[in-house]
Amino acid sequence: MEKIKIHHDQMYIDGLAANDSVIIESIYKKFVPKVVFFVLNNSGDRDQAQDIVQEVMILLYNQAKAGTLKLTCPFDAYFFLLCKRKWLNEFKKISNKGVTIHEDVVSINESALELIAQTEEFDEKQQLFDTMFQKLGDKCQELLKLSFSVKSMEEVAEKLNVTYGYVRKKKSLCIGQLTQWIQEAKNFNSLKK
Amino acid sequence: MNEERYILFDQYLEGELAVEEKNDFEKQLTEDAQFASEFETFKSVQLQLQNKFGFEEEREAFKENLNQIAEEYFNKKPKVIGLKPWYFAAAASVAVLFGLFFFNYNQYPAFADYNHPEQASFAERGSEDGPLKNAEKEFNAKRYSLAIPHFEAVLAKGKTPEIQFYYGVSLLEESHYLKAEAVFDELKTGNSVYKEKATWYLALSKLKQRDYEGCKKILQGISEDYEDYDEVQLLLDELD
Numbered sequence: 001m002e003k004i005k006i007h008h009d010q011m012y013i014d015g016l017a018a019n020d021s022v023i024i025e026s027i028y029k030k031f032v033p034k035v036v037f038f039v040l041n042n043s044g045d046r047d048q049a050q051d052i053v054q055e056v057m058i059l060l061y062n063q064a065k066a067g068t069l070k071l072t073c074p075f076d077a078y079f080f081l082l083c084k085r086k087w088l089n090e091f092k093k094i095s096n097k098g099v100t101i102h103e104d105v106v107s108i109n110e111s112a113l114e115l116i117a118q119t120e121e122f123d124e125k126q127q128l129f130d131t132m133f134q135k136l137g138d139k140c141q142e143l144l145k146l147s148f149s150v151k152s153m154e155e156v157a158e159k160l161n162v163t164y165g166y167v168r169k170k171k172s173l174c175i176g177q178l179t180q181w182i183q184e185a186k187n188f189n190s191l192k193k
Numbered sequence: 194m195n196e197e198r199y200i201l202f203d204q205y206l207e208g209e210l211a212v213e214e215k216n217d218f219e220k221q222l223t224e225d226a227q228f229a230s231e232f233e234t235f236k237s238v239q240l241q242l243q244n245k246f247g248f249e250e251e252r253e254a255f256k257e258n259l260n261q262i263a264e265e266y267f268n269k270k271p272k273v274i275g276l277k278p279w280y281f282a283a284a285a286s287v288a289v290l291f292g293l294f295f296f297n298y299n300q301y302p303a304f305a306d307y308n309h310p311e312q313a314s315f316a317e318r319g320s321e322d323g324p325l326k327n328a329e330k331e332f333n334a335k336r337y338s339l340a341i342p343h344f345e346a347v348l349a350k351g352k353t354p355e356i357q358f359y360y361g362v363s364l365l366e367e368s369h370y371l372k373a374e375a376v377f378d379e380l381k382t383g384n385s386v387y388k389e390k391a392t393w394y395l396a397l398s399k400l401k402q403r404d405y406e407g408c409k410k411i412l413q414g415i416s417e418d419y420e421d422y423d424e425v426q427l428l429l430d431e432l433d
Binding site for chain 1: 194195198202203204230237238239240241243246248249251254255260266369371372402
């Protein structure tokens with residue numbers, strides 16, 4: 001396997017994952033002003049800038065927690081570009097006009113772009129998953145929630161007052177339902193391409 | 194829904210299959226692409242459920258903390274209460290010192306130095322008090338934010354490069370960069386007399402955003418035949 005060189009800015013990612021206030025504050029101090037400046041200069045306001053930053057921070061937290069975020073470039077470029085792209089997407093949605101956006105990606109190195117692509121893919125997957133999860137019936141939602149927060153399936157069965165065999169089967173089927181929907185969405189997307 | 198298949202997936206992942214069943218399962222994975230792809234999705238759904246519910250409390254705690262820090266950062270209460278007046282004097286003098294110190298070192302050209310839009314005169318074509326006349330009036334009085342809606346009204350009826358150009362300038366003056374650049378870009382790719390002018394303003398937009406590299410690049414694309422090429426040259430020299 002290729003050895004990946006982790007950038008020392010990984011400390012920001014680890015700090016987010018550990019909910020370390022000092023690190024979070026330093027991200028606001030060092031990296032957020034640039035994002036705010038950009039949003040304000042591109043038809044946004046401070047509230048919108050605040051939302052974008054928070055969304056990206058939560059995204060990074062989730063990806064870090066899933067253990068799939070290894071920073072191979074400076075945090076600065078990575079974070080700024082993520083926020084910028086999120087804002088431009090948002091802006092396109094609200095302005096509903098075909099504004100042409102000219103991205104200058106000259107000064108961004110390749111590993112940053114690759115990393116951003118990964119994070120955006122993570123984001124998309126998560127959003128797809130969340131949408132599908134909301135489509136599930138209440139019973140499935142509750143059972144899955146318990147199955148993945150309680151230690152053993154025996155305990156889950158006890159809590160729901162049903163048999164072990166039933167929760168096991170039901171869990172498989174609920175995950176199966178999600179699998180099917182997500183699989184269909186994937187096939188649909190690959191048709192579109 | 195293929196119920197048996199999903200139950201099988203779960204049993205396999207839990208290590209509950211007998212040796213023979215397990216071998217069959219793995220064989221099918223290598224031979225049946227659809228089966229394998231579905232299994233991959235099943236596994237990734239499990240992983241996502243793990244992420245969603247495995248540390249929900251921690252995530253909530255993180256969000257709350259984040260929210261607090263963000264509020265503090267974005268809506269800072271002024272902390273000046275209790276500061277003695279002489280603090281302000283001290284701070285002001287320090288600011289002045291810094292200003293003086295950096296004044297000579299500021300080598301980047303400023304947008305304001307190059308920002309002198311010419312007067313608009315569409316009068317003869319506009320009726321007395323129509324939007325066109327109003328747009329011209331507000332634009333020439335440098336009340337750009339008031340001019341913009343008038344321009345938009347005119348453009349809604351029909352686009353001409355001239356109106357588009359002055360609309361773009363108004364947008365830029367009001368720092369609506371994204372919109373302004375979209376307008377200038379359209380003119381730049383067109384063939385009107387405003388082609389080069391729009392390119393020049395595109396560069397000015399970059400300058401105003403302090404994107405000096407981007408500004409330079411655009412300037413380099415302006416033809417030397419452009420009527421105000423002196424200014425282009427001047428700005429290029431300053432950027433170097």
